[in-house]
Amino acid sequence: MKKVLTIDDSKVIRLAIAQHLRPFTCQVLEATDGQEGVNIAKRDRPDLILLDVSMPVMDGRQALALLRADAATQSIPVIMLTGESSEDLVLDIARLGVQGYIVKPFAPQRFEQAVAKVLGPPDAGLRRREAEIVLVVDDSERLVEQARTLLGPSRKVVTALSGAAAISLYVDSRPAVIVIDLAMPDMDGFATLAAIKSRGGADGYFIALTVRGDQAAREQALAAGFASVVEKPFQGSALADAVAARPAGHSAGPVTIVDDCPIVTMPAVGGETFEQFKPQEIVRSLAEDGHDRLILDLTQHRQLHADVGTAIVSLLGGATGMGLRVAIVASSPEVVAGLKALPEASAVTCVDSVTAARQQLG
Amino acid sequence: MSADKRADPQSRSSPADAAGHASGHDSAIDASVLAEYRNMGTDGADDFVTELIDVYLAESAACVTTLTDAAARRDAPGLRRAAHSLKGSSSAVGARTLAGVCETLEALAAIPTFEGMPALLTAIADELARVRAALQAERS
Numbered sequence: 182m183k184k185v186l187t188i189d190d191s192k193v194i195r196l197a198i199a200q201h202l203r204p205f206t207c208q209v210l211e212a213t214d215g216q217e218g219v220n221i222a223k224r225d226r227p228d229l230i231l232l233d234v235s236m237p238v239m240d241g242r243q244a245l246a247l248l249r250a251d252a253a254t255q256s257i258p259v260i261m262l263t264g265e266s267s268e269d270l271v272l273d274i275a276r277l278g279v280q281g282y283i284v285k286p287f288a289p290q291r292f293e294q295a296v297a298k299v300l301g302p303p304d305a306g307l308r309r310r311e312a313e314i315v316l317v318v319d320d321s322e323r324l325v326e327q328a329r330t331l332l333g334p335s336r337k338v339v340t341a342l343s344g345a346a347a348i349s350l351y352v353d354s355r356p357a358v359i360v361i362d363l364a365m366p367d368m369d370g371f372a373t374l375a376a377i378k379s380r381g382g383a384d385g386y387f388i389a390l391t392v393r394g395d396q397a398a399r400e401q402a403l404a405a406g407f408a409s410v411v412e413k414p415f416q417g418s419a420l421a422d423a424v425a426a427r428p429a430g431h432s433a434g435p436v437t438i439v440d441d442c443p444i445v446t447m448p449a450v451g452g453e454t455f456e457q458f459k460p461q462e463i464v465r466s467l468a469e470d471g472h473d474r475l476i477l478d479l480t481q482h483r484q485l486h487a488d489v490g491t492a493i494v495s496l497l498g499g500a501t502g503m504g505l506r507v508a509i510v511a512s513s514p515e516v517v518a519g520l521k522a523l524p525e526a527s528a529v530t531c532v533d534s535v536t537a538a539r540q541q542l543g
Numbered sequence: 544m545s546a547d548k549r550a551d552p553q554s555r556s557s558p559a560d561a562a563g564h565a566s567g568h569d570s571a572i573d574a575s576v577l578a579e580y581r582n583m584g585t586d587g588a589d590d591f592v593t594e595l596i597d598v599y600l601a602e603s604a605a606c607v608t609t610l611t612d613a614a615a616r617r618d619a620p621g622l623r624r625a626a627h628s629l630k631g632s633s634s635a636v637g638a639r640t641l642a643g644v645c646e647t648l649e650a651l652a653a654i655p656t657f658e659g660m661p662a663l664l665t666a667i668a669d670e671l672a673r674v675r676a677a678l679q680a681e682r683s
Contacts, residue, residue: 193599193632200580200591235627264631286634286642289579337578483575 183207183300184225188218188244189233189262194285198231201292204303215239219247222254229299231283234263234274245277258299262287288484288515290450314339315424316356318347318373319390320365324413328360331420344368344376351377351385352439353535355446355478358424360411362390363398371405378406381437381444386427388420436463442539443467445496446478450486460496468503475500476538479511485519494525508538571673576637577681596678599636603629603671610648614664619655626652629667638674641667 185207187198192213199209210225212218215232216239222230230248234241241261248254261274261282274282281295293303317328318341325340332338339354341347344361345368351359359377363370374387389402389410399410411423435458437444445463448455467475477496482489493509500507508530511517520526530541580595581588606629613621630645648663 191602191628191632191635193595193602193635196591196595196598197580197635200588200595235624237624264627264634285631286576483579 183229184210184227185296185300186210186212186218186221186225186227186230188212188215188230188236188241190214190236191233194233194262198292201287201289202296204293205296205300206304207300215241215244215247219244219251219254222248222257223251226253227257229280229296230257230259231296232259232261232279234261242273242277245279249278260295260299288486290486291484294450294486294488314354314356315358315360316341316347316350316354317360318342318344318365318370319360319362321362324362324390327415328420331415331418332424333421336424344370344373347373348376348380349536351382352380352444354480355437355444356385358386358388358427360388360390360420360424361407362413363402364392370402374405374407381439388423436467439535439539441472442542443472443475444478444535445475447482447489447492449481450488455488455492458492460492461499464496464499464503464505468505472505474506474508474542476535476542477507477509478535479509479513479516482511482516483513484515485523490519490523493520494523497525497529506542508532508541510535510538571638571640571670571677572681573637573639574681576635593682595636596682599632600675600678602632603674606632607668607671610664610667614657614660617657619652619657622660623649623652623655633674636674636678638670638677641670641674644670 183205185202185205187195187209188211189195189198190213195211199211202209207228210221210227212221214236218230218232219239221227232241232244236244241263245259245261248257248259258280261277261279262285263274263282264285280299283292283295297303314337315332316339317325317332319325319328320342322342325342329338329340339350339356341350344365347359347361359382361370361373365373368376370389377385377387387407389398389407390413391398391402391410393412393414402410409423409426411420435446435448437446448458464475477493479485479489479493497507509520509526510533511520511531512533517531520529520531530538532538532541577592577595580592606625609625610622610629612618613625626645626649630642630649633639633642633645644663644666648660648667651658651660651663
């Protein structure tokens with residue numbers, strides 16, 4: 182089994198790192214300062230050292246100098262961890278001869294990518310999953326809160342108390358699963374399903390909620406395009422099971438057209454969907470269909486991963502070439518700051534909702 | 544493009560700003576950070592979050608003691624290290640506002656100047672109390 186040595190004075194950080202290392206199935210060694218880390222490195226010869234820059238007793242730079250000066254440790258790959266992202270510091274670290282650096286707090290994808298360069302890819306079965314967004318629509322406040330609890334913290338649950346509210350929420354949050362009560366006042370579940378489908382949700386995964394024993398409603402729901410039906414009041418894990426039954430490969434694709442405006446959703450890094458995401462091809466096909474604008478949706482991203490940055494630059498380049506105007510939707514401050522730092526993206530309008538993006542594009 | 548002040552250290556240049564920010568009404572922790580740990584495809588992710596919170600509660604208390612002692616001794620390097628440490632561990636549990644105040648204190652200690660330090664230490668203590676309450680709620 183490979184060994185990874187974490188040198189950081191904070192136990193919280195060491196614990197978080199150990200958790201992030203779990204998909205790599207390695208033995209994790211720990212040291213609380215540079216001196217202790219150098220001693221352990223000499224004794225145990227780890228396959229990788231994750232070294233904090235700022236520590237008491239002996240800081241990361243001094244520790245690295247000692248590691249590089251000793252024949253026993255000089256070839257061990259080192260990734261530096263730093264709380265600062267200033268250009269000077271990054272250049273400084275690069276000069277020290279390390280395999281990479283990670284700025285804390287780190288995005289899980291960035292961490293995984295940096296470590297995988299040294300240790301090889303993580304065990305696919307142990308990789309982190311992206312939080313799945315589930316939209317629950319019911320006119321009972323008590324029921325939507327109950328659904329939120331039943332679906333658990335591993336899913337991001339957004340809720341609407343009416344069909345009309347669900348439609349705008351669908352456009353803004355692009356959920357993987359949509360759970361809709363069939364019997365709502367004003368706009369019932371069937372009308373809500375049809376409205377969401379006509380606004381880009383044609384390939385959505387829909388689950389209907391009915392009252393116990395209403396066999397007619399169940400059959401009508403399945404005929405209308407709901408994938409399954411869950412009865413109220415909820416029994417045990419019926420709701421969570423129905424949501425979990427969504428096929429793993431089910432995806433609405435990166436492009437949805439809402440009221441004639443294409444919305445391109447940037448997939449999460451690391452998955453198959455990202456590998457199949459071809460910005461240039463998407464832009465070309467939109468231009469061929471006569472579109473002159475597009476919204477790039479980055480709301481699923483909390484950090485601006487380097488690979489996402491590359492995909493954005495490629496998409497923007499293609500859009501400029503094809504005469505498409507672009508607005509970007511991002512909700513994370515880290516992503517907004519990252520975009521500002523990308524010269525190719527700095528002039529593009531960046532807003533926090535699809536609705537605002539549509540207004541910007543006219 | 545809208546800029547978020549938390550992403551720009553320059554916008555937090557005065558201690559008064561930082562203290563004001565800390566007493567604002569935004570939530571003490573970004574719950575998505577802990578949710579992300581819980582969402583990792585590994586067994587025992589919930590136990591891990593509980594352990595992370597417990598370790599943070601102990602470590603942050605020790606850090607504040609170190610900060611207070613260092614301030615009393617006017618020990619700028621000690622203040623800077625403790626502020627840096629608290630900033631890092633706070634970020635790891637999603638306590639972004641607290642991490643931001645710590646960053647301001649770290650920058651002042653690097654100059655070094657003690658001007659505005661008492662207000663910042665109070666801001667850190669107040670914000671840490673909010674963070675602890677939020678984490679206790681996440682824990683249970």
